[in-house]
Amino acid sequence: MPEEITSGSFAGDERPTAPAEKQGRLDAPKAARLYQALTAGHDELFALLDDTDPEVTANILKNPGLSEDHLLALLKRRDLPESLVKALARHPLVTGSRRLTIAVAANPSTPAHVLSSILPQLFLFELVALLHIPGAPADMKYAVERVVLAKIPETELGNKITLARRGTAAILDALIKGGDPRLVEAVLDNPKLKEATLYTFLGSGAATAETISAIARHPRWKSRPNLRSALLKNRKTPLVWFHMLLSGLPAPELQALSLARHLTPQQQAAIREECNKRGVRKL
Numbered sequence: 001m002p003e004e005i006t007s008g009s010f011a012g013d014e015r016p017t018a019p020a021e022k023q024g025r026l027d028a029p030k031a032a033r034l035y036q037a038l039t040a041g042h043d044e045l046f047a048l049l050d051d052t053d054p055e056v057t058a059n060i061l062k063n064p065g066l067s068e069d070h071l072l073a074l075l076k077r078r079d080l081p082e083s084l085v086k087a088l089a090r091h092p093l094v095t096g097s098r099r100l101t102i103a104v105a106a107n108p109s110t111p112a113h114v115l116s117s118i119l120p121q122l123f124l125f126e127l128v129a130l131l132h133i134p135g136a137p138a139d140m141k142y143a144v145e146r147v148v149l150a151k152i153p154e155t156e157l158g159n160k161i162t163l164a165r166r167g168t169a170a171i172l173d174a175l176i177k178g179g180d181p182r183l184v185e186a187v188l189d190n191p192k193l194k195e196a197t198l199y200t201f202l203g204s205g206a207a208t209a210e211t212i213s214a215i216a217r218h219p220r221w222k223s224r225p226n227l228r229s230a231l232l233k234n235r236k237t238p239l240v241w242f243h244m245l246l247s248g249l250p251a252p253e254l255q256a257l258s259l260a261r262h263l264t265p266q267q268q269a270a271i272r273e274e275c276n277k278r279g280v281r282k283l
Contacts, residue, residue, distance in 0.1 A: 034059050041065060049074045054081055061091060068097050075103040078135075085109045089118075106130055108137050115140060119147045124159060127151075128166050145170050161186045173197045179206030181214065188218050195224055202230035209238050216241040232257055235264050242267055246274045254280050 030053070037048055037059035048060055049070065057074070060066065071093055074080070080088075085107055094100040104110055105118045119127065130136065130144045145168060152174055155163065164175050164186035172187050176197060184201075187193055198215060201207055215221050216231055228245050231237050237245075246254065258271050258280075275281070 030055075038063055042067065045070055046073060050077070052079065054084060057084055058087075061087065066093065068093055068100060071100055072103055075100070075107050078108055080107060080109045082109050082111055086111060086114060089114045102126055102130075106133055106136075108135070108140065110140070112139065112143070115143055119144060122147075124148065124151055124155060124163070125166075128163065131168055132166075141168070149174050157182065165190055168192055169194050169197070176201050177204070177206060179204075179208060179211060181208070181210045184211040185214055188214060188221065195221075195226060199226055199230050202227065202234055207234060207236060209236050212237050213241060216245070229253065233260060233263075235262060235267065237267070239266055239270065242270055243274075246270060249274075251278065251280050254278070 033048075033051065033053070033056050036044070037051075037056045040048060040063060042065055045060065045063060045065060048056065051057065051060075057080075060070075060074075071088065071091070075088065085104065088094055088100075089104050089110070094104060101118055102122065105115055105122070110118075122130075127144050127148050131141055131148075148163075148167070148171055152160065152163075152171075157180070160175060160180075160183055163171060164183050167175065167190065169192045172190055172193050175183050176187050179201075198221060202212065202215065212231060212234060215227065216237070221227055228249070231241065232245050232249065249257070254271070254274060258275060260268075260271075263271075
């Protein structure tokens with residue numbers, strides 16, 4: 001072993017250079033680790049990937065036996081410094097590998113500008129997978145969502161349905177706005193769907209008798225007071241659901257609903273009938 005091994009850098013120097021404050025001889029254990037990082041074989045290199053010394057990691061990147069599997073394992077670390085992730089993003093093994101490019105995007109230390117250059121290269125469900133990484137930073141998820149939302153208009157229906165089952169709240173909000181019954185059905189079962197999204201949808205022109213029926217019969221949503229109110233205020237709500245929802249409406253709300261003049265004659269007649277049955281005075 002050489003008498004002196006100096007520390008590495010991320011700049012891709014031909015020979016590692018020690019920082020100014022550490023000029024001269026390194027302590028023997030660190031010198032050995034730096035040398036090992038440069039010369040270790042395939043299996044031995046895996047054992048070095050958990051070393052938190054950035055100089056050791058920089059030397060690992062110069063090891064001629066470094067492989068895609070080594071870098072995948074390294075990128076699973078959540079404590080990598082931003083400077084190292086930037087260096088990894090430029091590494092020839094990474095730029096030539098889709099798996100490694102995705103792994104860089106998935107690492108929480110990836111700088112925003114690096115992430116923004118990677119995301120447009122990814123396929124729709126590669127992006128969706130990033131949204132489901134436990135503990136992923138909020139700004140990373142927001143950036144991914146923006147790219148997914150931009151892809152929705154050109155996405156085929158089958159993929160939209162899959163996206164409706166796996167998407168985040170913001171993605172579901174975008175998907176349901178079009179009112180396609182097949183998408184609405186898929187969105188309703190997604191646990192990330194927010195009640196406010198459905199309330200807005202029911203007040204929009206996109207809601208149809210078919211999609212209203214899907215919401216009215218859904219076990220998760222049919223008993224929500226705000227959604228019941230929205231369903232009863234929509235003139236497209238089928239009479240079968242309108243009668244059923246009226247029967248459970250509190251008297252003060254029934255009385256207020258009797259003032260609604262935008263409802264169909266059949267709906268207004270159902271309100272009068274329910275008021276008479278319960279002895280509720282119409283306003």
